[in-house]
Amino acid sequence: MPIDGYKDLGLQETILKTIGLGKTFKGFSAVSDVNLDVTRGTIHALIGPNGAGKTTCFNLLTKFLEPSSGQILFNGLDITKERPAQIARRGVVRSFQISAVFPHLTVLENVRVALQRGLGTEFHFWKSGNSLNVLNERAEELLCEVGLADFAHEETLNLAYGRKRALEIATTMAMEPELMLLDEPTQGMGHEDVERVTELIDRVAKGRTILMVEHNMKVVSSIADRITVLQRGSVLAEGSYQEVSNNPLVVEAYMGTHGGDGA
Template identity: 85%
Template sequence: MEETILKTIGLGKSFLGFSAVTDVNLSVSRGSIHALIGPNGAGKTTCFNLLTKFLEPTQGQILFNGIDVTHERPAQIARRGVVRSFQISAVFPHLTVLENVRIALQRELNTEFFFWKSGASLNALNGRALELLHEVGLESFANELAANLAYGRKRALEIATTLAMEPELMLLDEPTQGMGHEDVERVTDLIQRVAKGRTILMVEHNMKVVSSIADRITVLQRGAILVEGNYQEVSNNPLVVEAYMGSHGGDSL
């Protein structure tokens, strides 16, 4: 039987009487790639914000490794091993690729707030930083300014900084958004590589990406779960086809 790493029970969020997310019962299996999809406005990003506590739920529970984390702060959630990337690439553009990853690793030295320490103190992190860059295919770009990276490689760098936090569960929010075909393929391959030994929950609009790497798919519509299953089950479900056809003017799954 598959072990559940993340579970929500009746999770909901209302804003001034409007229900953005309603009664979401989500179960993510350890070691899987789980995709959260749905038409625009379906509540996908709101769900992510609830899971990482950027928003407080109006109702329901969030369980991580069987522990109720519903009322914990974002920093507590991150320390437990739930680490999130965002739709917009969040790297430091005027630092090198290596320096970006070292910042994410800095907590290992417990010097985050020692502002009087020399930057040379971070050199101890170079080895691990280079290992992470190798994992995401950026080792040869270690001394390049992040601002000079192509968009797809910036997303790869962001994944490297996410990995530096040693996540048990990675939440990837639209990891291929705004990318050309080559970058989409590169990042898709990267997600598959870093998923080994980890669990990934991703919001993704590109159905080709979802079909190629997701073990399980949850479809949201109007803030509630519409259907759940593997890609074959979901793509052939009339309710899903209707939801996408109605919202995207004929886009196919």
């Protein structure tokens, strides 16, 4: 949906905002004074060299780590003190970490388990598996959306690596996230899988908001609407790929050092 469409619905243009976000470990500043604005309905990439603080930043946003300073606002509400489960219930869901993929279940069964949360039956272990059949239709829709319809009844451990990642995106989408956080979605993939997952992220982003940490600059340049560059835990630059890639500070700190493809 175009940004103007969100305005028409009375929704805030900024879905996620950090103000002076910081994290210190025994005197070492891993993240310092990070001011981040993620616009609703966009793909926002967080990039930077190794040790730049990208993963720490993600851990702060999902409260896997407690911030040492600053605030985190989601839809204008201060969520800085909230627990990870509360933040997930608000609609901030981190893929590849919160979403669980069970290797000995089928692809369809994995998505169905993720959908259980909507029924409020996730801890009803004594119930028959047949009680989940009502979720099959929605699970099949999600598998179609990520291109896994033909693998619905395949045992998950038999999937190729890139398709497992596609399944993880489907299980994350099953939780109806308002904001999806993707942590290194193409890490460890071959060229063909990278292209498939990049196209998938671009497709599922329609009508959603995605914040992702990504090391592959080809992926970032092809789908990111806005990019924030971190260096030594602080924001070095922000803008479109064109603006960031032409910034001399970024070229020196990141592109030049890593040939444009490291993280």
